[in-house]
Amino acid sequence: MRIAEFTYAVLIFTTLGLGSSIGQEMTFASVADFNAMSARMADYEARLAANEMNAAAPVVSCFGCATDPGFAFEAELLFLKPFQSEGEAPGFDYQPAHRVSLGWTGGNGLGVRVRWFDYHNRNLNNVGVPPLIEDFDLSVVDFEVTDKFQLGHWEGLLSGGVRFADYEELGFFDGDQMDDSLGPVIGVQLNRQVTERLAMFALARDSFQFAPRGLDNGTPMEDMTFNIAEVQLGVQWTTCRDKGGNWLIRGAFESQYWSGGVIGDGDTEDMGLVGGTFAVGVTR
Numbered sequence: 001m002r003i004a005e006f007t008y009a010v011l012i013f014t015t016l017g018l019g020s021s022i023g024q025e026m027t028f029a030s031v032a033d034f035n036a037m038s039a040r041m042a043d044y045e046a047r048l049a050a051n052e053m054n055a056a057a058p059v060v061s062c063f064g065c066a067t068d069p070g071f072a073f074e075a076e077l078l079f080l081k082p083f084q085s086e087g088e089a090p091g092f093d094y095q096p097a098h099r100v101s102l103g104w105t106g107g108n109g110l111g112v113r114v115r116w117f118d119y120h121n122r123n124l125n126n127v128g129v130p131p132l133i134e135d136f137d138l139s140v141v142d143f144e145v146t147d148k149f150q151l152g153h154w155e156g157l158l159s160g161g162v163r164f165a166d167y168e169e170l171g172f173f174d175g176d177q178m179d180d181s182l183g184p185v186i187g188v189q190l191n192r193q194v195t196e197r198l199a200m201f202a203l204a205r206d207s208f209q210f211a212p213r214g215l216d217n218g219t220p221m222e223d224m225t226f227n228i229a230e231v232q233l234g235v236q237w238t239t240c241r242d243k244g245g246n247w248l249i250r251g252a253f254e255s256q257y258w259s260g261g262v263i264g265d266g267d268t269e270d271m272g273l274v275g276g277t278f279a280v281g282v283t284r
Contacts, residue, residue: 069107070245074281075100078254080273082121088132088171091125094275105283109148113159116141119273135170136271138258140228142185151190159187163207165228167214167258169271175218176262178226181211187230197239201252203232209261216262226261230254232277245283252277 076099082092097120103113117140123133144161163185168177187205194200211224234252241247254277259270 068245070105070284072103072105072111072113072281072283073101074248074279076250076277076279078119078275078277080119080121080254080256080275082133082136083272083274084133085270085272088269089123089136089271090132091123092121092136093125095119095121099277099279103144103146105146105148111146111148113144113146113161114142115144132174133169133171135168137166137168137170139166140164144185144187153192155191155193157189159185159189159205161185163209163228165207165209167211167226167261167263169263176214176216178209178211178214178224178261180213181209181224181226183207183209191236194235197237199236199238201232201234201236201250203230203252205230211261214262221262224261226263227257227259229257229259231256234277241282241284243284248279248281250277250279250281252279 078097078099079094080097081094082089097118099115099117101113101115103111105111117138119136119138121136123135141164142161143163144159146157146159149156149158161184163183165181165183166177166179167181169175185205185207187203189201189203191199191201206229207227209226209228211226212222214221214224232252232254234250236248236250238246238248254273254275256273257270258272263269263271
């Protein structure tokens with residue numbers, strides 16, 4: 001009887017010990033699986049939150065598609081009126097001018113561009129009363145290297161190159177001109193998105209011109225220098241094209257400042273143009 005009781009006790013102890021060991025292993029396995037599942041769920045929730053944030057973020061510009069490699073073309077119609085620092089150009093009206101640019105931009109934002117500007121204004125409001133200046137004729141051609149950049153919320157374009165410019169003014173008592181001038185030109189444009197399509201922009205250019213020949217009061221002159229500065233402030237509407245690139249429509253206030261050389265009667269006079277511009281363009 002005692003042997004049977006001892007054997008029964010051993011069996012009970014062994015069974016209880018084995019059950020406890022299996023229970024511990026199951027507990028350890030369950031905790032490990034739970035921790036792994038929790039880590040996977042946390043990672044999934046983080047990814048889902050990031051995707052929802054990106055999906056909810058508005059597209060604020062077409063700058064990304066604009067930096068795809070391709071060509072850009074822009075045509076501007078300007079209405080400008082000349083002013084003269086000593087009041088020697090009274091009676092001029094706003095007259096149209098034209099500016100056309102063609103460029104190419106690489107995938108890294110670096111590109112090249114050529115731009116042509118032409119303006120002619122004849123004073124028709126002083127018939128019978130000879131004004132000091134009767135006619136302006138200006139022509140500018142730029143060859144530039146361009147580079148796009150990002151500055152916080154602003155998108156920018158730097159440009160630099162060579163400018164060719166001709167200046168001519170004719171008057172009842174005077175005839176001044178500077179031909180075949182050559183000089184460096186630098187510029188910067190900054191865009192700031194207001195909505196998905198609408199942006200404000202500011203643009204400035206400056207050049208220093210060196211003319212090998214010209215006229216001052218009809219007298220031949222050589223080796224003259226003058227300066228051309230330009231500023232634009234306006235808004236533009238941009239929409240991405242289905243096949244890449246974008247369309248743009250732009251309206252702006254523009255001013256130009258021509259100074260030095262034989263402008264006016266050859267002393268320290270300057271001439272300025274002021275008005276507005278309307279432009280359409282496309283990139284591809």
